[in-house]
Amino acid sequence: MIIILKEKPDQLQLDSLKKWLTRQNVTLHISEGVRQTIVGLVGDTSAIDIDIVKQWDIVDDVKRIQEPFKNANRKFHPLDTVINVSGRQVGGGGFTVIAGPCSVESEEQIICIAESVKASGADMLRGGAFKPRTSPYAFQGLRAEGIRLLLKAKQATGLPIVTELMDLSQIDLFADVDIIQIGARNMQNFEMLRQLGKCSKPILLKRGFANTYQELLMSAEYIMAAGNPNVILCERGVRTFETYTRNTFDIAAAPALKNLSHLPVFMDPSHACGVSKFVPSLALASAAVGADGLLIEVHNNPSCALCDGAQSLTTQAFDELMVKLRGILPHRYISK
Amino acid sequence: MIIILKEKPDQLQLDSLKKWLTRQNVTLHISEGVRQTIVGLVGDTSAIDIDIVKQWDIVDDVKRIQEPFKNANRKFHPLDTVINVSGRQVGGGGFTVIAGPCSVESEEQIICIAESVKASGADMLRGGAFKPRTSPYAFQGLRAEGIRLLLKAKQATGLPIVTELMDLSQIDLFADVDIIQIGARNMQNFEMLRQLGKCSKPILLKRGFANTYQELLMSAEYIMAAGNPNVILCERGVRTFETYTRNTFDIAAAPALKNLSHLPVFMDPSHACGVSKFVPSLALASAAVGADGLLIEVHNNPSCALCDGAQSLTTQAFDELMVKLRGILPHRYISK
Amino acid sequence: MIIILKEKPDQLQLDSLKKWLTRQNVTLHISEGVRQTIVGLVGDTSAIDIDIVKQWDIVDDVKRIQEPFKNANRKFHPLDTVINVSGRQVGGGGFTVIAGPCSVESEEQIICIAESVKASGADMLRGGAFKPRTSPYAFQGLRAEGIRLLLKAKQATGLPIVTELMDLSQIDLFADVDIIQIGARNMQNFEMLRQLGKCSKPILLKRGFANTYQELLMSAEYIMAAGNPNVILCERGVRTFETYTRNTFDIAAAPALKNLSHLPVFMDPSHACGVSKFVPSLALASAAVGADGLLIEVHNNPSCALCDGAQSLTTQAFDELMVKLRGILPHRYISK
């Protein structure tokens, strides 16, 4: 960390700053220039709060040099983390496809979709039981019943299941869930992250739609520092001025996060763009860019009977995508 | 709500869409143009999920006409909501100043600051006990002990207290807190919002740093629909490409939210800009723009003794700000 | 276009609005609901200015239904535009790679790089002669001399050249340039766009870093409406809160723009991310997502001699990228 002081800093304030910094267990290197004095901090600066340092009036600016995350940092853990999800490997050169409906709606629906995506080559089943909805008047998911139906689909197909936890009070229901998903809106729910660090279940941590890579990695750090190393990062689009797609899919998140961290990085083009016709091409791009896996929403016809005309078309679109994905990933794809 | 269909829509899909819409308790008005068919929905569309409608392949676009919030909507409640906070009125033409430190650090600190801001004219005391911190290695607040110290400061000064709730498991500690603050990162923690709707305590709901006015009002709607009408909205800066200030303070949030809703709107320039020297001018702007109140962080010297040199300067800056605020608000300011 | 009126609109204002609208050559369809009156406009609304409509106090909101662009619109021109660039086809199923240095620096440099990228399979040569620089103190390009050197490289290699025009006063120098590039900062330089519409040279129009797809297409419309149909769109990153990469590469721009328009869409991952080590994976993603071509910056060692150690490594990285690109695009890649 480097602290840039204003010209001619007040000596009393400088002494007070130096005293405070010394108590943070770092060594100070002070270089006095003609116009500017620069204080370099050597040691572990990850716990130093930049906002506190800026409170001294003599401080002009503060620049962080070391990343403030450690457990998630590739510098201290050069090899890719490989996570065992109920016997299947995530990360480390393979490619994992998680598919399923937005919401679990009924036993027939979830089992029908699970069987269909399995047949197409999906590795795991996703489905929402607890649904974060902007509106209190919108369908909030089947909740506990949704989890029960997902477990039935797991039993029927053997696919591990991934579903979202919205509040710690629900956690007992997740005992047999294979991956707990933390949604974008809870990425900085620090109390929840800390608690999830106390279990060993794999956590799929979605990037908040206005959070930086570093903030995502700091949230992973909460889980890891509390004892759970099994974190999968997931890009699902960031919020920008462009409204034609729901969010802007940040494809560079994959190489960037894999450069900064050893954790697996998944991509969720369905939530990112919100327009189903663009999802297949964004999924292919995600494979080409080097991500470790995909979350794909497989729609079922919301209007009526399950797995009918419109729906089978969409599971068909997923099937066609899987064929193309194998073309992009001939060497790393582990076929079922 | 208006649904714009693609040219020559498939009749089977159209029938399926019409059937689904009819089940949502709305009436359909269909106008067939040369190039485009438009379906207008009449009735309460607040529970209709635009993303579901977009799943029909024949749908080109969907535009919402009515706001999806009702309890928070000024159209259905033209008069300003006035909230009683332990005997003091918030909203409805007065102006409320809430001041205090970022974190409660010790009994001496919080009482010293409480007395100082009270003397300068602050209406309420703020202070963090549970602190949402990006880093797991940063100070997380005094937690339960912090609440205890705030209550001591309340007893000592008579100032109502405002402090942040981070997780529902902490709620019993908030029994004597006057206003529960929901931080920007929890604005869409829907399980928490729903629970807070079951009490009658005033809730200060901060806008998430990448959330729209409508999303903020939908979060207020969660609380209000569950039974608690006492919601204060708070703008605290939005995230943009500009990094010189911590966030971009969206001053138009005050007139915009007051136009859309009858709820009181507060402004938090301290968190928005993150640079203390700009806070006084942004606070004056907040008063001039027509907000109902302010949250101001009054710094204490982080380095050493409490209320020493550096700190008294800052409480002095707050005192000067209060003098200027009275100049901006001669008619509406209710002096103590 | 749909105009939503406020409740109980003033009749005088309504008459004035109707009179004005009628003069815009559209037909009005008025539906009066219980709470809201909606005015639908039928006809060509592309010239109607939403901001003017909003000036009537009785107007609550205005929603555009038809896209305001015509020449660039796929609805009116379903087949892909294929542009002939000095005998090579751009768009329509092929894939074009344009490579070269950021700035032309010397004859040796540009010819050395041109030969190298040609050998690796690049289709065209790019290089900056006029450089838009944030700082007036930074190198502004070799200007006229830079164009002269590019033309030498074209002569030496046969590669068509692409270079940026910054001001209309420079246009005579571009007579032998094959594609004129309009940079992101000039995407809404409407006087320049109009002038470029009067020539027939292919224009590579870069998306401004805070412009929507629609604004990009409206800028293409300026060129096309003035008579030049040869426009290539180019995504080069948008500005967001994330600062780890220079901009956020909007990969969905390719399928989105190709859905809205028949024009070819190129991707420029070099400028988008600004970090050379991420460029190859973003280039592969661009091919997988269905773009029509790539702009890749091939660095030369800025420190010393040309095409030395560091540089050859980088042309080597480009060569490796071209090999991988052929793997992603076995069917559509037209090998040299």
Place this chain on the structure above:
Amino acid sequence: MIIILKEKPDQLQLDSLKKWLTRQNVTLHISEGVRQTIVGLVGDTSAIDIDIVKQWDIVDDVKRIQEPFKNANRKFHPLDTVINVSGRQVGGGGFTVIAGPCSVESEEQIICIAESVKASGADMLRGGAFKPRTSPYAFQGLRAEGIRLLLKAKQATGLPIVTELMDLSQIDLFADVDIIQIGARNMQNFEMLRQLGKCSKPILLKRGFANTYQELLMSAEYIMAAGNPNVILCERGVRTFETYTRNTFDIAAAPALKNLSHLPVFMDPSHACGVSKFVPSLALASAAVGADGLLIEVHNNPSCALCDGAQSLTTQAFDELMVKLRGILPHRYISK
């Protein structure tokens, strides 16, 4: 400037980097830590291009310490710049109100509005002759004729006039214009900025809607470095995810820019928010925050006759705003 090297940097690359840096006329201070080597540059780093430095593979990150602008920098010019605009002072403690219509439409219109805003206390008249329009089909302004009409209004009222230059080819028409406005879309039209630096006319430079404070100041630097010190900065809203207002009005731009620079800072709430009912409160906030002046769009009824019912209401709204502005600025307002 500080360059952070990767662990164990290659000696050959380090030598090459050092050689290149030395040629930039800066002195190097190298501190080798256990994990990181840091190179500090002392001297004038404003011409050093960070992107070039990042091309060395051994460079991990580069941080700028000194601002890259000099002429516009308050550090080198502590006193406020005061600009003489045809006998009236801009900046330095006064407050200037520039008002007028979006576009000049006719002689009657512009003279009628000019007289009205003058009577209310406006200091200068604004009006668009050349209009930057997103759509080629929208009204592009009266162009040369518009300038002629503005000069007539100047003659009739004595108000200095402010109008936008869109292309250097138009500049001869601006000989009698008092302030040349550079619009947001041309803020980085560097060829134009350089040419405007060769005249001495005051330039009102609008911030691009996705440009940082530093980029705005670098554009001012282009004008100033070429010899024209008379630059007025103007905030007109930045582009964010919020669409309820046209742009997000960055009120902190006033104190931030005045802290970084000695140039006057104006605010344009009309273009920022695009919703006329919010303009008066945003204008009052602009005065309270410490800006040096305002641009206010005074609408004329677009539908029919000039200065009729609807219009006089709006000039009435401007008149009411001027009364309230004097309340906010009792000490600094120079009444006419």
